[in-house]
Amino acid sequence: MKQLIIIALLLAIVKLNAQVSVSGRITDNKNKSISGVSITLKNSYDGATSDSAGAFSFLTTEKGAQQLEASFTGYNPILQTINIGSEPVIANISLKEQITELKAVVISAGSFEASDKNKGAVLNSIDIVTTPSANADITSAFKSLPGTQQVGESEGLFVRGGTATESKIYMDGNLVNNFFYSSTPGIATRGRFNPFLFKGTVFSTGGYSALYGQALSSALILESNDLPERTEADFGVSVVGLGGGIQHLSKDKKSSWGVSYNYANLWLAFNVIKQKQDYYQIPVAHQTDANFRIKTKKGGFIKYYGYLSTNKVGFRNPDIDSVVLKNAFAIQNLNTYQNINWKDQLGKGWRINTGLSFSTNKDDITNEMQDAGNQKLTITSPAFYSFKNFSLLNIARYAQARFVLEKKIKGLTAVRFGSDYFYSNEKSTYTLFDGTKYDEKVTDKLFAGFAETDIYVTNSLAAKIGTRLEHSAIIKKWNIAPRISLAYKLADKSQASFAYGIFYQNPERRLLPGAAGIDYSKATHYIFQYIRQTKDFTLRAELFYKKYDDLYKTGPGNNGRDLAANNNGYGKAKGIEFFWRDKKTIKNVDYWFSYSYLDTKRDFLNYPSAIQPSFAASHTAAFVFKRFVLPWKTGFNFSYNFATGRPYYNIAYDNVQGKYTIADQGKTINYNSMSFSINYLPNLGKTTAKTFAVWVLGINNVLGQKQVYSYNYSNSGRKEAVTPPSKRFVFIGCFLSFGIDRTQNAINNNL
Amino acid sequence: MKKIMLSALIFLLSSLLFAQSEKFTAAMKKNLAELDSSFKNPPNLLTVANNFERIAAAEKTQWLPYYYAAFCQVNYGFIQQDKAKTDGYANKANELIAKADSLSPNNSEISCIKSMIASCHMMVDPATRWMEYGKESSSNLDAAIAQDATNPRPYYLKGQGLRYTPEQFGGGCKTAKIELQTALDKYTGFKPAGELHPNWGKEQVEKLLKDCQ
Numbered sequence: 002m003k004q005l006i007i008i009a010l011l012l013a014i015v016k017l018n019a020q021v022s023v024s025g026r027i028t029d030n031k032n033k034s035i036s037g038v039s040i041t042l043k044n045s046y047d048g049a050t051s052d053s054a055g056a057f058s059f060l061t062t063e064k065g066a067q068q069l070e071a072s073f074t075g076y077n078p079i080l081q082t083i084n085i086g087s088e089p090v091i092a093n094i095s096l097k098e099q100i101t102e103l104k105a106v107v108i109s110a111g112s113f114e115a116s117d118k119n120k121g122a123v124l125n126s127i128d129i130v131t132t133p134s135a136n137a138d139i140t141s142a143f144k145s146l147p148g149t150q151q152v153g154e155s156e157g158l159f160v161r162g163g164t165a166t167e168s169k170i171y172m173d174g175n176l177v178n179n180f181f182y183s184s185t186p187g188i189a190t191r192g193r194f195n196p197f198l199f200k201g202t203v204f205s206t207g208g209y210s211a212l213y214g215q216a217l218s219s220a221l222i223l224e225s226n227d228l229p230e231r232t233e234a235d236f237g238v239s240v241v242g243l244g245g246g247i248q249h250l251s252k253d254k255k256s257s258w259g260v261s262y263n264y265a266n267l268w269l270a271f272n273v274i275k276q277k278q279d280y281y282q283i284p285v286a287h288q289t290d291a292n293f294r295i296k297t298k299k300g301g302f303i304k305y306y307g308y309l310s311t312n313k314v315g316f317r318n319p320d321i322d323s324v325v326l327k328n329a330f331a332i333q334n335l336n337t338y339q340n341i342n343w344k345d346q347l348g349k350g351w352r353i354n355t356g357l358s359f360s361t362n363k364d365d366i367t368n369e370m371q372d373a374g375n376q377k378l379t380i381t382s383p384a385f386y387s388f389k390n391f392s393l394l395n396i397a398r399y400a401q402a403r404f405v406l407e408k409k410i411k412g413l414t415a416v417r418f419g420s421d422y423f424y425s426n427e428k429s430t431y432t433l434f435d436g437t438k439y440d441e442k443v444t445d446k447l448f449a450g451f452a453e454t455d456i457y458v459t460n461s462l463a464a465k466i467g468t469r470l471e472h473s474a475i476i477k478k479w480n481i482a483p484r485i486s487l488a489y490k491l492a493d494k495s496q497a498s499f500a501y502g503i504f505y506q507n508p509e510r511r512l513l514p515g516a517a518g519i520d521y522s523k524a525t526h527y528i529f530q531y532i533r534q535t536k537d538f539t540l541r542a543e544l545f546y547k548k549y550d551d552l553y554k555t556g557p558g559n560n561g562r563d564l565a566a567n568n569n570g571y572g573k574a575k576g577i578e579f580f581w582r583d584k585k586t587i588k589n590v591d592y593w594f595s596y597s598y599l600d601t602k603r604d605f606l607n608y609p610s611a612i613q614p615s616f617a618a619s620h621t622a623a624f625v626f627k628r629f630v631l632p633w634k635t636g637f638n639f640s641y642n643f644a645t646g647r648p649y650y651n652i653a654y655d656n657v658q659g660k661y662t663i664a665d666q667g668k669t670i671n672y673n674s675m676s677f678s679i680n681y682l683p684n685l686g687k688t689t690a691k692t693f694a695v696w697v698l699g700i701n702n703v704l705g706q707k708q709v710y711s712y713n714y715s716n717s718g719r720k721e722a723v724t725p726p727s728k729r730f731v732f733i734g735c736f737l738s739f740g741i742d743r744t745q746n747a748i749n750n751n752l
Numbered sequence: 753m754k755k756i757m758l759s760a761l762i763f764l765l766s767s768l769l770f771a772q773s774e775k776f777t778a779a780m781k782k783n784l785a786e787l788d789s790s791f792k793n794p795p796n797l798l799t800v801a802n803n804f805e806r807i808a809a810a811e812k813t814q815w816l817p818y819y820y821a822a823f824c825q826v827n828y829g830f831i832q833q834d835k836a837k838t839d840g841y842a843n844k845a846n847e848l849i850a851k852a853d854s855l856s857p858n859n860s861e862i863s864c865i866k867s868m869i870a871s872c873h874m875m876v877d878p879a880t881r882w883m884e885y886g887k888e889s890s891s892n893l894d895a896a897i898a899q900d901a902t903n904p905r906p907y908y909l910k911g912q913g914l915r916y917t918p919e920q921f922g923g924g925c926k927t928a929k930i931e932l933q934t935a936l937d938k939y940t941g942f943k944p945a946g947e948l949h950p951n952w953g954k955e956q957v958e959k960l961l962k963d964c965q
Binding site for chain 2: 039041043045046047048074125230493494535536631632685
């Protein structure tokens with residue numbers, strides 16, 4: 002008997018160890034096999050990995066009800082209960098793909114991103130400073146991308162048939178009102194801000210998010226740096242000035258502060274490189290800024306940036322209406338900008354992004370007629386001469402408060418909403434030749450509310466749907482602007498997107514105060530995009546149609562200035578754009594090419610009818626080429642910009658017909674400009690070097706090609722070409738950083 | 753007969769009792785052997801990684817299976833060519849090594865894997881990722897040396913990294929050889945803590961040194 006029990010026990014144990022096979026196939030929701038999936042019998046060693054046909058099979062000694070788990074990166078893991086008896090078990094499992102940033106489509110219609118981290122970025126931050134035609138100016142770098150015009154006579158981004166005022170610039174969500182140095186006639190000014198302040202930039206040439214508004218054409222969204230890598234000091238000297246700064250990182254690496262000061266003086270440069278203008282006040286600028294950044298417990302940031310600058314310039318041009326007289330223009334500017342921003346996680350999937358900004362701007366302008374001996378001259382007859390002697394004092398104050406709340410729903414799907422409040426107070430005093438003063442004050446309180454949702458249906462299909470609501474005290478009406486973007490992944494590396502949106506904008510300052518009852522101007526965008534992007538190549542094609550309604554027509558206002566009279570203007574713009582970037586085909590060479598075709602007409606301001614505006618060329622192309630030669634520790638950058646001629650008009654008031662007519666018109670010669678820059682990094686690779694130096698040589702318009710931006714007309718109809726201040730410009734500078742090894746930075750930029 | 757039966761029963765019962773640790777050792781050995789041969793057939797690294805992960809999940813308290821699972825994943829991340837997928841393998845390896853780290857903190861071998869994971873991330877786009885991941889990779893190697901000065905692997909990884917860094921940036925054979933020679937010296941004296949403990953890299957060091965002759 003005992004023996005029998007022992008035998009039974011033995012058999013039981015052996016039976017217990019008898020192996021049963023478990024097999025099956027792993028598929029996705031489209032019944033496609035997934036290989037590499039780990040199949041595990043929970044709490045045992047038993048399991049397998051699915052093969053290329055999605056099949057798996059393993060033997061197990063486990064018995065009874067067991068949990069079978071299938072898991073694979075990028076898919077939601079699945080637990081399935083199986084019952085293991087003596088027969089082979091078959092378990093087929095279907096996995097669902099997770100929606101992750103790595104795999105999901107990027108909602109990108111209309112926008113270009115410059116970032117080191119984000120997927121879908123076409124440029125990285127260093128491209129902005131190494132594009133030679135840009136001269137380290139943020140917005141100029143974007144002129145090597147499709148959609149923008151090569152306008153050299155005034156600053157700003159002219160996007161897809163829009164004026165520069167239709168492009169707005171935001172820093173950490175807050176509007177920057179005086180992004181550029183104050184305008185001077187016929188000379189484009191630079192952006193005020195150092196490109197190294199920003200870690201990421203999104204340049205939208207249309208169809209941008211409901212979080213932004215008051216720009217009919219374009220939004221440039223800048224995101225400031227987080228903490229610096231380490232404490233560092235830097236100093237730079239160049240043909241245009243000198244400057245230095247310090248960035249201090251706290252020991253616990255949780256906070257930092259920084260200050261910098263720059264002094265610019267173009268005396269040397271203008272003495273060497275002859276300028277068309279006769280400068281009686283060489284451009285001089287003092288600029289200082291300060292910042293602090295604090296990393297919060299939850300990984301958020303509090304950031305402050307403050308900026309103060311003052312500059313002056315004065316120059317003479319021959320007066321267009323006479324042979325011997327001169328027109329002298331001088332401006333003094335004082336500008337401040339302050340921005341504080343808090344971005345954080347609030348828990349339970351909520352995030353906040355809130356900010357306050359204040360800025361002031363003071364322009365003190367004088368314009369006068371001068372005789373051959375540079376003495377002031379007042380001429381009152383004919384009457385138009387009298388308007389050439391004036392002074393203008395503009396004092397502007399701006400404030401903005403903003404918050405955005407975001408809630409993550411599931412995966413990448415999120416909703417966000419928020420509000421903006423802008424206050425602007427712009428005072429001006431215009432003094433005529435005879436001392437008559439005209440005071441003017443324009444204030445606006447603009448409220449905006451917005452809501453937006455990102456919906457990720459699958460990794461291949463996503464939508465961004467938003468609405469913006471605005472009320473301006475100037476217009477005294479509400480507007481509602483819907484925005485929609487869709488993105489669909491066509492294949493692993495390519496996607497198609499579509500964007501639609503309505504955009505409203507108030508009249509620009511120089512058209513105010515406008516007539517009673519003026520409304521918002523309006524643009525409607527339709528954008529189709531195809532993008533194919535791999536690590537080494539980017540191909541992007543975009544087709545757009547933009548319709549303008551309710552553009553401002555002007556009528557005569559005070560002292561010869563035209564003001565917004567009504568909303569009877571309109572226009573349209575359509576075109577196609579291509580962008581190609583290749584980092585691989587030619588060894589150590591990175592190049593990109595962009596081309597834009599633009600067909601646009603508009604009737605606005607004093608235009609007699611819908612015509613191609615003077616700031617729009619039909620064909621624009623840019624080519625940028627960069628090569629870093631390691632043994633020489635030198636980078637060579639080259640760019641070529643081309644645009645077909647732009648139309649120009651002499652729009653004059655015809656007293657007989659009682660309306661504006663085109664007295665003369667034409668087309669400028671094609672625009673060609675080749676620029677070249679060299680960066681030399683002598684301490685590259687010397688890990689022991691205490692100082693890191695970068696030498697820069699840049700030459701604009703190397704070939705000295707003739708450039709005509711437009712034509713100015715005299716009162717009698719004689720025309721005069723608007724050309725660059727000098728044929729070429731040469732920049733030489735040396736920038737040093739101390740206390741740190743910038744080699745890593747250099748490798749970073751050039752590997 | 754009775755005695756034989758009885759002893760057979762005792763053997764079977766005791767084997768059931770002791771099976772756990774033996775089963776662990778046996779399974780680990782089997783997979784370590786498979787790991788060695790997988791470098792000739794890289795996709796198999798993932799299968800082995802999954803095997804180790806299963807052992808790790810079932811055991812719950814052993815750091816070694818997590819360590820080897822991470823080692824397989826990060827190596828596959830280096831070997832496979834599709835850079836769009838590299839981050840995925842590195843992230844997976846990171847998940848696994850974090851678990852090993854929580855079971856065995858301040859472990860020099862684990863710091864080595866962390867360094868490899870950072871290098872793997874960096875490899876996707878060295879130009880833009882150098883700042884973040886290059887630093888992380890080297891700080892983990894420094895930690896590995898601090899945690900166990902006798903471990904040759906941090907020196908091996910350092911030397912390997914330098915070997916493939918351009919000379920202009922302070923890399924190349926000349927600087928790499930110093931680290932590789934240190935690694936080789938340390939391998940001579942190195943004894944793994946147990947038969948399942950990490951004991952890899954010597955052959956690669958010899959090969960790298962030969963390349964640099």
